[in-house]
Amino acid sequence: MARLAQARPLAGLGLLLLVVGCLTFFHQGQAEQEVDGAGASQAVQGPRRARLLEVPSAAQLQQQALLEDADKLAAEVAGLAQELDALQDPGSLTLRERLWKEKEEAGDPKDEDGTSAASGSDGASSGSSSSSTCGEGKDCGDAGARPVPSRLQSLLLAREQVLGRAARQAQKGQQQEGDVAAAGEARVHDALAGWAGQRGQQQDSSGLPGQGLARFTGRAQPRPEPEVRVLTDEEVARRRGEVVEAMRHAWGGYVQYAWGHDELAPVSKKGKDGFGGLGATIIDSLDTLLMMGMREEYDRALEWITNEMVTDAAFDASVFETIIRVVGGFLAAYEVTGDEVLLRKSEEVAQRILPAYNTTTGIPYNTINLKTQVAKNPKWNLQASTLAEFGTHQLEFFKLSQKTGNNTYRQKAEATIRLLYERNPGQGLMPLFVNPKTGRWTNRKVSFGALGDSYYEYLIKLWVLKGRQPQDEWVREMWEQAMDEMIDRLVFTSKEGFMYIAEFDRASVKHKFDHLVCFVPGMLALGVHSGAVAGEKAKQYMQVAAGVTETCWQMYHTQPTGLSPEYIQFSAGGMRVGAPYNLLRPEALEAFWYMWRMTKDWKYRTWAWEVFQAFQTQCKTDAGYSGVKDVRKPNVTLDDTQQSFFLAETLKYLYLIYSPDEALDWDDWVLNTEAHPLRIVGSESRPKKQQQQQGSSEQKSRFGLSSLWRRKEA
DSSP, rough: HHHHHHHHHHHHHHHHHEEOOOOOOOOHHHHHHHHIIISSSSSSSOOOOOOOOOOOOOHHHHHHHHHHHHHHHHHHHHHHHHHHHOOOOOSSSHHHHHHHHHHHHHOOOOOOOOSGGGGOOOOOOGGTTSSSTTTTTTTOOSBBBOOOOHHHHHHHHHHHHHHHHHHHHHTTTTTSSTHHHHHHHHHHHHHHHHHHTTTTSSSSOOOOOOHHHHHHHSSSOOOOOOOOOOOOOHHHHHHEEEEHHHHHHHHHHHHHHHSSSEEEEETEEEOOOOSSSHHHHHHHHHHHHHTTTOOOHHHHHHHHHHHHHOOOOSSSEEEHIIIIIHHHHHHHHHHHHHHHHHHHHHHHHHHHHHGGGGGSSSSSOOOTTTTTTTOOOOGGGTEEHHHHHHHHHHHHHHHHHHHHHHHHHHHHHHHHHHHHHHHSSSSOSSEEEEEETTTOOOOOOOOOSSTTTHOOOHHHHHHTTTOOOGGGGGHHHHHHHHHHHHHHEEEEEEEOOEEOOOETTTTEEEOEEEGGGGGHHHHHHHHHHHHHOHHHHHHHHHHHHHHHHHHHHHHHTTTTTOOOOOOEEEEEEEEEEEEOBBBOOOOOHHHHHHHHHHHOOTHHHHHHHHHHHIIIIIIISSSBBBOOOOOSSSSSOOOOOBBBHHHIHHHHHHHHHSOOOGGSOOEEEETTTOOOOEETTTGSSSSSSHHTTOOOOHHHHHHHHHHHHHTOOO
């Protein structure tokens, strides 16, 4: 073929492209059929990629190479299976023990890190448990676990290289989020799983620590579902008390080692500042402290805010994060206590942020220097403003205008939503990036995960917060249109029966599901509760909410640590881990709380407790709670960060799940995206008789939030 191409370059090149094109089309068509067909069936019919026979592009040739690599890797797995089978005999030693015995007999008693293989841990033989607390002898890394045999290590490395290539190409826009690579990788998974299945084994026989198949393929073996049972009042109260103790532990570590800093590093026991040194954890925790009856801790926090907080640091602050955490945190606590310093500080911070709105469209920049008040957008997204960032100021700025009488905040925040409404009539789903100078979209990606999520959340919550007034009907309509389009185009069901919300980019669906997307069930439930939709549509929304909540639970339940990864992906082989780290996020617990309140199904309380126990077992240190770098590894490595939202949201949702409904009345309060409660317009004038029907005085004093949140009425 090369000689022909040299003699007749044009004709040869055409023939070559035609042949390769046919082969690529056939192979790619098979992969797409696996991903779009066997891997994920759409719950409601949505878009599908067009399959066009055309001259292969460079990206298509790279996809072909990826499939070839995957095929080679599958063949390697088959070879590995034969090698491992040859090693196993009916003797008393397990396969894993034989592998290490033969390695040691071969004169190689050292692991790759130089430690003795005999000193490694293989579960019970180590005499230690991963559930012990870091700082009390806990192995916070993976150093104590024996590495896998070198043969298997080489295969793992090869797999990572294939997937790494796919990720890099996806970042460059050269392929559709690794769809072809995912299909090829599914073949590897099937080869290994098939081998284990032929042996009639539930766990894989590779000798990997823990659930080895999960570590090799990103897919975990199923575990038994926890028993769902109705708890007594005493058991519910005891669990609620354990959550309060977790809050005391997290707060206590912060006070001791990171006071005044934004967040605690609970392993190294020091503070870290990712929000300009505004004391994010202090402000984020205010209403949680009050809710849980930790009044002394609140008073100390208030003293720091009054006397030590600095709001003009030379720091490029996120406009979005500063508003939801700081402005929102101040306003929520102010509505409870009436402490005027909180309102003053809230407006002081807001004034530092306002120059970010000085654009030709009124769409704010993403970041602003709190000292110079110079605003800008990052270069990585072509200096565009982000949907979830400029679309998540409306609740806080409306409330700030209401409390101060200065309508500037409300007008600026709501103008950004009005602009989208007027420029995109009849459109629900919005792309992620917009040019703040022209108002034009800079890409067409749609996501309910990072960069898009809370925009949709704030549409329904703004309508609720403002009292569901006729003049705000346009906001409710925008939300309903977006939900209808989401269900029609992006809701899928995997081969395991897991319902998820995919992403949309350049006319193709990406079967990726962020943990962040677990906010959607709560948003849908709130829409139904508030009357934003009714009848058959309300039933449909709740069906989707229940299905997605189930998937959020499975993200935790399918991992050996009991912790969820940051995101998962779906392909022909089913659900697999995308990013393995866990940041102590709250969204799944948020979904459990909303679904518990709507259905009173005890499985949601059961799931919440399982998640809490995983935090206690895997994330707790002697100074607080830390995120985990890889949820697939039972011997966890901690990331040394106690996120402020762990105290503001995660523990709050856990507390509310085990509290009576009147602890936070949905008709009185709406939570911002950082779980800070803001009072709904008109709720103050509700008849006292109706309020008294919601719970006894004993309950109201027992569950601090409801009594504190009505203190000014008394």
